[in-house]
Amino acid sequence: MCMGDSASIIYYRWFQRGKAFISSIAVVIRVLMSKLIRYSPWLAHFNTGACNGCDIEVLASITPIYDPERYGVKLSPSVRHGDILIVTGVVTKKAAERLRRLYEQMPGVKYVVAVGACAYDGGVFKGSYSISGGAGKVIPVDAYVPGCPPRPEEILRALLILLNRERVKESERH
Amino acid sequence: MSIVREALKNLLSKPATIEYPKKPVPIEKDFRGRHYADLRKCTGCTLCAIECPSNCITMEKLPENAKLKHNPRGLYPNIRYMSCVFCYRCVRVCPVDAYVTTNEYRLSSVKEVFSKELTLQTLG
Amino acid sequence: MSGTNNIEDALSSYIIGRDTVKPNRPRFHIDAGNLKSAIALLKQCLGDEALYLSNIIGVDKVAEGVIELNYFIHVVPLGNTIVIRVTVPRDKPQVSSLIDVIPGALSGECEAYDLLGVEFIGNRYLRRGFFVPVDVASRGVFPLRKDAKV
Incomplete structure (x- = not known):
């Protein structure tokens, strides 16, 4: 063993310690994020071939009449900044691959909300040749909002139930 | 100067926000709900x-x-609300008017919701 | 209706039949080979910016063995919509394309090709997987035909 080998072993050990330190910081940040996401989730919205009824209601729920900013919720400029992905529309086959890519591009702790009857399993378009039948087949969904279209305040309430900020009675917590 | 008047008027009036889960949104009685x-x-x-x-x-x-x-066949309908579009065609086509309609629209949830429990409760 | 009488006189050499879809919407039947010259003549009479081709609707009639193409043209100075109907045989559906006369016909023609199989000669942007998903297109199925199995 010559001089160069022992030096590289020492550098290698410090390198491993540095990596372990950084990954433990990453775990701490992730745990903190999953607690803090309750207080200011940013929404990313994606329309996979809808009639635009549910889109209008999603955008109406962002307006000051229903004021989501009192809960810290706002519409984010891109998917990379978003925490909750709102999916509307019957998921067509062409949009399904893009939806999968968008979901994988979202960093960190993320949730998915499927709005409307179409995003659940295709709604009135069940069995058609150009749809792949609901967002649940492509990405894991966390909450559903039924209706065609659902009321805007109901979409806001679904976000709050998801984040455990809304007290629901035990009989109503489905 | 009218813009200053508008600004002062909006500053001193109540906000138009409806604080939804804490206060109810006004809704009509024949809204097509659950x-x-x-x-x-x-x-x-x-x-x-x-x-x-x-x-x-x-x-x-x-x-x-x-x-x-x-009910000689012994069948009853079970509605899956997640997929329902609330068009109320089932309510209109029923020949004996057997559907109970409400204006309850607060159905968003984490799991799936069916009408089975409410229907079986009407038995008695 | 007086405005459309003008159009009817202008196209009188091409029209083979005429009926009414609903009040104030006349429909003219034209031979498939004359379509491009008829539309060019219309554009010449009414002006360059008077025509708006809003839709190309194809109807598949299996019993008669034809496919009908309806061109819904909105004539802007008259505020009226007219329909021009062209019939093509079902086993060899070919019509000349309109995109050098009316460039806005591109989307309607691509849709009619992808969903019904009507070929538009002169349109080099026709492609099978444009609207229809790739697995249906690769089987060679035209979904809007009456005998299509998807």
């Missing part, structure tokens, strides 16, 4: 399941101990 079948009138004809445009009504067999004279 509906379910009343077993004291349902005859099990399955017309509602045939009529539904999104095929979300499945017919289920009545529990063993309930023998109803007006």
